[in-house]
Amino acid sequence: MERKKNMLKRPLLTEKITKLQDANNQYAFEVDRRANKIEIKRAIEKRFDVHVLSVRTMNVKGKMKTLGRFTGRRPDWKKAVITVKPGEELVVFENV
Numbered sequence: 001m002e003r004k005k006n007m008l009k010r011p012l013l014t015e016k017i018t019k020l021q022d023a024n025n026q027y028a029f030e031v032d033r034r035a036n037k038i039e040i041k042r043a044i045e046k047r048f049d050v051h052v053l054s055v056r057t058m059n060v061k062g063k064m065k066t067l068g069r070f071t072g073r074r075p076d077w078k079k080a081v082i083t084v085k086p087g088e089e090l091v092v093f094e095n096v
Helices: 015-024 037-048
Strands: 008-011 026-031 052-060 064-067 070-073 077-084
Touching: 008 037, 015 026, 026 037, 037 052, 037 077
Parallel strands: none
Antiparallel strands: 008 026, 026 077, 052 077, 064 070
């Protein structure tokens, strides 16, 4: 139950994702690493009231970072690219 609430962590907004939105009606989100495609699809459809055609997921490895003489690692995370039915759109940022 707790996992379902926090499944969608944040929308991803990059230049590449913006081109996908315009051309293919696709959107990207950072999601919970334990979430599967079916759970992601249901969460998107419930939250944004759209019809999801497909969900593609990928695990992104965290980068090694150095600050002075200290090295560390950013956490691994999961990305989901969602394709929405033509004619529908996700209103992710209303006031931007």
